[in-house]
Amino acid sequence: MNTRNFSNFSSLQTLHTAMADEQSAAEVAAQVGEPGLEPAADAYWNILALEPCGADQQALSQALQGRNLLGRPLRLVLTQSAQQLMEALEHAGAFHLIMLPALFDGSHTGPVLVEYVREICQQREVRILLGAPQPYASAKSTPAPDFLSRFDVSGLRCSSSLSPGLLLSDIEIALQAYEQLSTIKECRRGLNRVVHAMADLMDRRGLSNFSAALLTQLAALLRLPADGIVCIQAGAAQSELEATQDVRVIAAAGRLAECIDHPLSNLPDVRIKALIDRALREQQHLFLGEATVLYLRSDKHVIAVYLRSAASLQDLDLQLVEVFCANISSCFDNLELIEELNYLAYHDPLTRLGNRAQLLQAIGKARRSEQAMGLSLLDVRRFADINNAWGHEIGNAILVAIAERLRSSLSLTCSLARLSGDVFGIVGPSAMVHPSKLRVLFDEVLDIEQHPLSVSFACSYDELSRAGSEAIDATEVLSHANVALAAAKAATHRSFISYCPSMDMESRTRLELARRLRVDFKAGKLELWYQPQICLRSGNVQGLEALLRWPDGQGGMVATPDVFVPLAEQSGLIVEIGQWVLERACADWRDLQGSCAHQAAPARIGVNVSLAQFRNADLVAQLSAVIQAQKMPVGALELEITESLAMDEPLMVKRTLTQVRALGVRVAIDDFGTGYSSLSQLSDLPVDCLKVDRCFVARIGQDNGNVFAETIIHLGRRLGLELVAEGVETETQCEVLRSLGCHYAQGWRYAKAQPLAELRRWIANR
Structure with missing residues (x-):
């Protein structure tokens, strides 16, 4: 009890x-x-x-x-x-x-x-x-x-x-x-049974399956044995004679199961045949002590359902039958629509592959298989760039081509699905769906509107037999695969990544960090620190780079920028943070112009911008508003973009940079030398400055170490660009950079990044 x-x-x-x-x-x-x-x-x-x-x-x-x-x-x-x-x-x-x-x-x-x-x-x-x-x-x-x-x-x-x-x-x-x-x-229970019965019927495909389910659900609804038949006549009868002709059995159960797909006239039980004939002639239900015969009429069909019963139905059961039949009659006329709705419930309308619901069913089935089965997720790399550059029609054509390549190349033992915009899921025998096998399928380029196109993927892979040994359901298996796929997208050097439990902790940590970042940003807890840029000839402070910091309030930092800035980009917060950084940095630069001696005040302030900010249509308007508000002279504000950003979407970046420079804003390429830019693209971009990455500066003084910095500096000078070396820590590095013709340097040799108040004191002490 x-x-x-x-x-x-x-x-x-x-x-x-x-x-x-x-x-x-x-x-x-x-x-x-x-x-x-x-x-x-x-x-x-x-x-x-x-x-x-x-x-x-x-x-x-x-x-x-x-x-x-x-x-x-x-x-x-x-x-x-x-x-x-x-x-x-x-x-x-x-x-x-x-x-x-x-x-x-x-x-x-x-x-x-x-x-x-x-x-x-x-x-x-x-x-x-x-x-x-x-x-x-x-x-x-x-x-x-x-x-x-x-x-x-x-x-x-x-x-x-x-x-x-x-x-x-x-x-x-x-x-x-x-x-x-x-x-x-009892009414509530009966109505629940009607609802559940209708839901089950909606999941049946085809007239025969639908009719068999109808018989089963009616028997359950009325608590009768599933001993009966469903008969159907095409079209509505015009006379009593027609009412009993061309009637066929399309579903049956119990002792009548052998009658399926036979004419009603061949029914061996004369008494059952007579009852069905009577219901069709009288065009009404029959509720008798030994049997129930339901008469269902629609525009296209006349249906009779016979169920054996031991006693007459109770009043409440009769009411439930009326409710049930009122919904069923229209279903026979809409079976094609129901099948289409059922198809859409389990398929992606664009590629005609399965969708997430169908893939979950496939995962559940695969985990019960004795054969070694696997699950691969494929994410098309740089698909957003393709969509933005060529338009959604081309993007959709690529997705359809990928689906067709998978469908034509993999056997029927594999289940294929499109899970989201550019993510595909494949369940099947491990030997077929392993990423090493799937990648080979796309060695040959896709033909997109008579244009050849190569595609590459970030991949996750998990053995479903391993997943099946754990007490988790298919939804959790797919969730784990998505966690691994996110890791694969970040690790561009890995061919594929499999899920491990530690990823969940990492994912939860990232989510919590992203949540805290949003809260702390709204609370005004983020800060801007500044690192000076020194002229290698005169030793004067030429400029500043604004660097975002996230203090924990106890003298330390919650996380470093290389951790929380990507989180801000993934969560969509980076545009809002970027605007704040821009406004704060320009306001602080203006403050320094009034508080420092004229010759000691930095001539410009550099601010980093992300790809998301470049894609934001309001970026140019925001820059214009800040310049006017702070009365920034031409060349006082410098935007720093990474080399990879400049090369990812060169047309969009070039268009935006042209508008930016028209406002009198300088442009610098940060971390130069670490990406894969082509010289033709670089020379075509409207930029003013190259920043030599710290990894090349650190090699100065080592065997053949100077050659990297020397090459970049020589290239920059030939292009007529100013050059800033990052991460300068030793006097030797300063001397080499100066001798190579580098213009400016920033790093611990001169000053670390520091809050505005400390920077003001540092400038005064110089």
């Missing part, structure tokens, strides 16, 4: 102890219906009563003797103790009414048993009549005012010693309430 929420269970245990020495007599049961009648068990009103006093038992029995209420005789089960009553509840079947005393031996027997019935036995429909407290009862012996409503007690019954008429009136009201509650509950 369930003891949850039973606050008076200790009181009940006390009752058990107090009654342990009582006689454990068998139930005193009396049938008090009409003499000589033996109605079925469900034809009685079963009443359970606790009457410790023999005189009260006799009075109650006499009061109910020979009584019929609401069309049923009464059956009374009398108990003498709480223990007997609880045993009756556990072993004697269902009761419609329980009659309890208010007081017994000075304890709260009645209220305690009420709570026992509702909370322990979980009997919600049975009605309870609680004896009214005697006039001399103390306030402590009276139930609390909200007790009756809290435990759904029908009322306080009159004593059995009073008028039998009053007692029967109390009982009749309680039984009427039971009937109403049971009807409501």
Whole structure:
């Protein structure tokens, strides 16, 4: 038994102890219906009563003797103790009414048993009549005012010693309430069965499958054996003669299963045939004692459904059938639409591959297979760039071509799906779907509108047999694969990545860090620090680079920029942060112009911008607004972009940089030499400065180490660009850079990045 929420269970245990020495007599049961009648068990009103006093038992029995209420005789089960009553509840079947005393031996027997019935036995429909407290009862012996409503007690019954008429009136009201509650509950259950049956039917394809499911669901709905047939006639009959012609059996179950796809006229059971003929002729349902025949008519079909039954259906079942049939008739005419909807529910409309729902089914099936099965996810690299450069029509054509290549190259044992914009999922035998095999499929270029195009993928791969050994479902398997795919997209040098549990922790850490970044940015906790850029000839401060920092408030940092800036880009926060950085850096530069000696103030301020900011149509307008607000002279603001950004979308970048320079803003390429830019593209971009990456500066003084910095500096000078060396830490590096013709340097040799207040003091001390 369930003891949850039973606050008076200790009181009940006390009752058990107090009654342990009582006689454990068998139930005193009396049938008090009409003499000589033996109605079925469900034809009685079963009443359970606790009457410790023999005189009260006799009075109650006499009061109910020979009584019929609401069309049923009464059956009374009398108990003498709480223990007997609880045993009756556990072993004697269902009761419609329980009659309890208010007081017994000075304890709260009645209220305690009420709570026992509702909370322990979980009997919600049975009605309870609680004896009214005697006039001399103390306030402590009276139930609390909200007790009756809290435990759904029908009322306080009159004593059995009073008028039998009053007692029967109390009982009749309680039984009427039971009937109403049971009807409501059964209606709710029936409607739920109708809803679930309809949902199952919507998942069936084709007329035969639909009809077979209809038969099964009707049998379940009416709680009948699945022994019947479904017959169909094409078109609506125009006469009684036509009503019984050209009728075929399209679904059958039980002893009639062998009749499928045969004419109704061949049915061996003449009686069943006659009933179906009658329903078709009369064009109505037949509800008989031994069978039910449903008549369903639509624009295109006439359907008859025969089900064997042992008795006539109850009124509630008839109502449920009417509701069910009203929905079913139109379904036969819309099977094609239903099939299309079902197809769309499990397929991607663009590529006609499966979708996520279908892939989940395939994963579940593969994990039950004894064959070695695998799951690969493919993400098309730089697909967003292709879409932006060539348009969505070309992008869609590429996705369709990839789908067709997979479909034509892999066997039918593989399940293919498009999961999102440019992500494909493949489930199948490990030897077929391993990334090393899938990559080979795309060695040959795709033909996109008569233009050859090569595609590459970030891949994740997991053995489903391994995943199947863990207590996880298909959804979690796919989630793990997506985690691995995200790692593969970041690790461009890896051919594929498989999931490992540590990735979940890393993913959760990144999500939490991204959430905290958003909160701290909104709270104004991010800061800008500045690193000076020094002229290698004069030693003067020529410019500053603004660097974003995320202090933890305790003298340290929450995370470094190379960790949290990518998070800001992935979460879409980078554009908002970038605008703040731009406004703050220009405002601080203006502040330095007023607080430092004129010759010591930096001539320009450099701000890093991301690809997301370049794609933002408001970037040029934001720059213009900041320049005007801070009265920035021409050349005072410099935007720094990475070499990879400049080369990823050269046309878009060139267009934006041209507009930027028209505002008087300088452009510098950061980390130059670490990317894969072509010289023709570089020379075509409107830039003013190259920044030599720190990795090349660090090699100065090593064997052949100077050649890298020398090459970049020579190239920059030939292109007429200014040159800034990053990460300068030694005097030797300064001397070599100066001799090579590099213009400026920044690094720890001169100053670390520092907050504005410290920078102001550093400039003053120089």
